[in-house]
Amino acid sequence: MSGPELPAEQTREELLERAILGEDVVFNAQEVSEETGVTLDEIRRLWRALGFPEHAGETAFTRADVDAVSTMSNVVASGLIDFDLAVNLTRAVGQTVARLADWEVTALVQRVEERGSEADPGTGGRLGSAMRIVEEFNAPFEQLIIYAWRRHLAAAVARVEALGGGEEEDLHTSQLTVGFADIVSFTALSNQLTEAKIGDLVELFESRCADVVAAQRGRVIKSLGDAVLFVNDDPIRSYDTAEGIINVIGRDSRMPDVRVGLASGSVVMRLGDVFGPPVNMAARLTAVARRNRIIVDATTAALLPGDQFEARRLPARPVRGFGIVEPVAVRRH
Structure with a gap:
């Protein structure tokens, strides 16, 4: 399923979203459900847990969204976790990454303004500067996030191990x-x-x-x-x-x-x-x-x-x- 085609013209916000996500939104919630086999109610729960408002019938999801739902569904199907725990983990990720994203944008917005004022008007001004910073910064920042997560995961496991006792409640x-x-x-x-x-x-x-x-x-x-x-x-x-x-x-x-x-x-x-x-x-x-x-x-x-x-x-x-x-x-x- 390829989803409906996008309008030929996109707003500035849509252009930035496209640059950051790396792909267009082409699915609605019903189509995500059909692609993944996950019920609409479960998709809504995951999407809310991630920290986003529900989308009724509008096109709002990318192929990456479909893949993410499929990945979580496969983990639940394996028996490693149940769906309620999947929602809790999704909420934890959503809240943590939302703050990180806000922090990143706040830190970079001054740089966007500086580069936008220095740019030639023909290069797109502030929008062009924002898109170039996204292209240059995203890959190394994603690597840094994975590195930091692994470091903190190792430290968290060490703390749990240090608790000792072996009792689940402990x-x-x-x-x-x-x-x-x-x-x-x-x-x-x-x-x-x-x-x-x-x-x-x-x-x-x-x-x-x-x-x-x-x-x-x-x-x-x-x-x-x-x-x-x-x-x-x-x-x-x-x-x-x-x-x-x-x-x-x-x-x-x-x-x-x-x-x-x-x-x-x-x-x-x-x-x-x-x-x-x-x-x-x-x-x-x-x-x-x-x-x-x-x-x-x-x-x-x-x-x-x-x-x-x-x-x-x-x-x-x-x-x-x-x-x-x-x-x-x-x-x-």
């Missing part, structure tokens, strides 16, 4: 120290800055935090613009991460102040995220911490060696979701 839980670093008064600060400066601030905050976390062998779980959530299996390294973030953010006169909360305990790891009381506690503690200070829960304080750290209990106070809590301020001797 594979989704781990004893970790969770850190939450938060920019102080970000809402008020963002009202004083231009949009460009807010973007630059967030990018610098996230990149510096990520560098510190990686240096201490931790992982950034998510960035929330004015906050970063990270984990580490070593409470001392978590403290060093928190101290490092304060050094590169809060003690830089060009950057805003930060507060960091640490909490330890059992967390559930699912689809690249972490859940559990320590995650919530770490976030709540930042509302208690003073500017450019580290505050921890009692569990984390007990894990930090007394010969290296000084712990000082703070007055008990209500913490949303936890009742009355005694936070602990810690610092190295």
Whole structure:
């Protein structure tokens, strides 16, 4: 089945889409179903999980879309995974790659503007520059994505193996120290800055935090613009991460102040995220911490060696979701 023919003329958006996808859209959902043997309902579930709105009867799919559905269908048919797990994996890929794509476009848009302004009008201006950058950048970037995925997959498998125990339920839980670093008064600060400066601030905050976390062998779980959530299996390294973030953010006169909360305990790891009381506690503690200070829960304080750290209990106070809590301020001797 070749699908209906495209109109002779295409819009700028369609030309860019064609350049990026490398092929035209020629199938509608019903035709994808007929080509793959996958039901319309299952195709809609996969497409929504990938992060795209449904297309009724319009032509919206490429041969690559058909091949992808066939590949997933074959994996399910092999018995390796069931369809619900296929949808979950598709959702994880969709959410991760969507953010990566937005990040890539944001990073490259200035370069597109620069090359477009330098181009001869006869070469297509900004559209021509965008298409040339796509042609030049896509292949090496795709190789980089595969390389990074393999590296992170190896690291993720190593983390699961390190959990030990052999019990299936244990594979989704781990004893970790969770850190939450938060920019102080970000809402008020963002009202004083231009949009460009807010973007630059967030990018610098996230990149510096990520560098510190990686240096201490931790992982950034998510960035929330004015906050970063990270984990580490070593409470001392978590403290060093928190101290490092304060050094590169809060003690830089060009950057805003930060507060960091640490909490330890059992967390559930699912689809690249972490859940559990320590995650919530770490976030709540930042509302208690003073500017450019580290505050921890009692569990984390007990894990930090007394010969290296000084712990000082703070007055008990209500913490949303936890009742009355005694936070602990810690610092190295």
